[in-house]
Amino acid sequence: MESSATKKQSKNVLVIDDNRNDLLMVKFVLLKMGFNPILLDNPRQTIDLLQMHNISLIVLDLEMPELSGIDVLKRIKRVDAYKNIPVVMLTGHSAFEDVKKAVSVGATDYIVKPIDTGIFENKLNKIIKSDGQNTDWIEYEVKELSDSEVQLYFTSHIISIGETSLTLKASQMLPVGARLFTNASLFKKLEIKNPALKVEHCEEKDGEYIIRCTVLGLSESDLRKIRLYHQLLSPASGNKTAA
């Protein structure tokens, strides 16, 4: 336990909440986990704080009277240097629409207050372990597991893309034939808006699922963009999204 705590000591976690009681609670749990909590009760100072510290993860309250968590999240995601920092939203209720809104703006996960320390630790450890690389999501589903826990499903990473196909790695299996939509950043970069996917094949590998999908409904112009993307990829660059 001590070595794990020492290893994580260098990781700064920024906690933004206007409620000092919640800040104190999160501080103690983060200290127990071996992180270095940086507490902020004024969300307007978020970007200043990010400039001053090397932050590995942000815990952000959704409901703040001065500036909402969604607005803070949008500000963070607008800055290239910070947009990949995973953000976990905290809120007093588990309204699915709030969860969806937060995730669609770029939140990595969502924790319901009052904080259940077990759920909090599990979620944060999982995110830190994955290095926050779950920003490319495939249409998600939100499930309420208990009063204090909601779970997002179908978060996945694109591991390769072909002209009309896509291979994903996910923590859950998806049934063959399922149709989904993706908001993956790769498509955003290519200016292809939320293409539909159809699951063609799904197999388990080392506890994760490799899912091959067909990309549906691409226009000629979309296909040209994907072809151009492939041409621009240098084989030596080792880009993981190369087909």
Next chain:
Amino acid sequence: MVDFINFFNQFESIQSEKLNELVTLGVELEEDVLGQMLTLFRESTQEIIAQLHLKFQHKENKDISALAHQLKSSAGNIGLKRLHQICAYLEKGIKENSLDTNAISSLIVLVEREFLSTMQELKQFEKAA
């Protein structure tokens, strides 16, 4: 008022497992986690209750809802289940416009009563811990 009291009495006042969790956390961190949480809670709640009365006099229901939201979360952190529920009811009721002035007034009185009675109980728990 009586209806409210009966309704909220179905919830336990203090969840001792939540308090024990804070005591354990304190042991692991070698800090008085419970003591610090309770001190901050006492101070901030006294302020919130004073604000609730003030906002009620000025009929600023939106602010009452925001204050209830804040107290709901703080109470939940230290296992004050009943206070958490009263605040949740007050917050939601104002947001949904389902509470009249009398109901809001009764709930604010209930918040204060519950706070004062749980503080007594928590003192005993703190001593024992």
